[in-house]
Amino acid sequence: MASLNTPAIRHLLRQTPPLRVPQRRWARVHDVRFLATHRTRERILAKYRDKLDRKAKEEGHGSVDELTQAYKDKITSLRKQAAVPGATAPLGSANSQAQTQAQNLPFHPPPPPQPVQDLASSTGNPTTTPPPPSSSPKTPAPPPGVKTLSSxxxxxxxxxxxxxxxxxxxxxxxxxxxxxxxxxxxxxxxxxxxxxxxxxxxxxxxxxxxxxxxxxxxxxxxxxxxxxxxxxxxxxxxxxxxxxxxxxxxxxxxxxxxxxxxxxxxxxxxxxxxxxxxxxxxxxxxxxxxxxxxxxxxxxxxxxxxxxxxxxxxxxxxxxxxxxxxxxx
Incomplete structure (x- = not known):
């Protein structure tokens, strides 16, 4: 809807001022890292709690925590396999490793730019020039909620x-x-x-x-x-x-x-x-x-x-x- 900036609207609506919504100042600031890690783990545990309890009893463990400790080495190994190579290494060692690999690679300078005449002759059609861009702009897509006649x-x-x-x-x-x-x-x-x-x-x-x-x-x-x-x-x-x-x-x-x-x-x-x-x-x-x-x-x-x-x-x-x-x- 329109704002109340039109002078005639202000003149007509003078007797009834617009409502003002008070600004809310009780918003909380959360640590996103905590929400992304701890809450995700809690949701996963809650989702598979029954299966984990059954697995723990089948293997003779008293609780899910004991089951987790028993598979600790395997869990760590799987996490390392799924991680991005070099992501778990210290930052300094990763940088030094990348520098060493770059020094061992052979250096090949880039080829010089090809002249325009050579480029045209290499295509077998030296007189052809690229077509100019179209001057007629395309009709933009309608914004959300707006239907055109094709609807x-x-x-x-x-x-x-x-x-x-x-x-x-x-x-x-x-x-x-x-x-x-x-x-x-x-x-x-x-x-x-x-x-x-x-x-x-x-x-x-x-x-x-x-x-x-x-x-x-x-x-x-x-x-x-x-x-x-x-x-x-x-x-x-x-x-x-x-x-x-x-x-x-x-x-x-x-x-x-x-x-x-x-x-x-x-x-x-x-x-x-x-x-x-x-x-x-x-x-x-x-x-x-x-x-x-x-x-x-x-x-x-x-x-x-x-x-x-x-x-x-x-x-x-x-x-x-x-x-x-x-x-x-």
Whole structure:
């Protein structure tokens, strides 16, 4: 989630300061060497205690310690065989042994570097030069928890389909999940939404409640991958209470892999059950988002609200935000 550094957020949340978690200072410092040796030995003894007791009784020993003493020489010998050569020797003797071996080895100077012409002629193709490195960077792998479009569709087969069939398949792909959201947006509309999101990555939207006025929800845009854009919706009341630790009730991802080839972007989202927002209400928030971020030239008032919120302008009025939301219906 976003931090509380946005001036408008600070203005809205002034009455409820964020919780502060006291720093814990009772951590202990342990000797790692002790934990690695003694605890490992204790675990091994505990694991094989029954077998060792049986072995000790079979050979006439009174305890496992007596059995260990009886096999002491054999245990020492096995440890030496398993050890790295020279690891048990004193440091000085190991260094001197290595120096002696190095002095006894014959010295052969390295060969001189081969001229470029000779190297080319030796390969039988003196005119061939190595190809220049590729100038087109590869798309990086998505970070943990982020899914690209290939997680939902076979992109090779999709490339041969018309846009109408892709939209049908995309909606059918999410029809079985009651908490899912999906949509298909033309590239030209997404370009405007993306431009506005880069300028105003945080905003608030109202959610009308019949007979109860409206709830305010906080949204934040993130761009975790070149082919994925995400927007998170959170109750403003929870954001006031928990700040960056607040959990979103709805997460929406926009997949851009087909933007250039098919002229559309595919939208997929998930509504968390039990967080006070249903699927239909999440759809309303998405519709509001498109109306505010997919700005047209005549929508001056919505643009002004976005700018006032981002700048922390004291003239930002929630009442005006509610009036603009009512026009969307």
């Amino acid at each position: 939902y569709l076979d992109l090779e087969k999709t490339a041969d389909l018309p846009t109408t069939e892709i939209e049908y398949i995309w909606r059918l792909r999410h029809a079985s999940s009651a908490q899912s959201l999906c949509a298909v947006i033309p590239s030209r509309i997404w370009d405007q939404i993306r431009l506005t999101a880069s300028r105003h990555p945080q905003f608030i939207l109202p959610l009308p409640r019949e007979g109860q006025g409206a709830e305010i929800h906080f949204l934040q845009w993130t761009f975790p991958h070149p082919n994925v854009a995400s927007v998170l919706f959170t109750h403003l009341a929870e954001y006031k209470l928990r700040g960056e630790f607040a959990s979103p009730h709805t997460t929406v991802n926009v997949h851009l892999e087909l933007k250039e080839s098919k002229g559309v972007v595919l939208v997929q989202g998930q509504v968390v059950e039990g967080r006070g927002v249903g699927v239909e209400e999440a759809k309303w928030l998405l519709m509001c988002l498109q109306k505010f971020y997919g700005l047209q030239g005549e929508e001056v008032s919505r643009k002004r609200l976005l700018e006032q919120f981002s700048k922390g302008d004291g003239g930002f009025r929630v009442e005006e935000l509610l009036e603009e939301a009512e026009k969307i219906v």
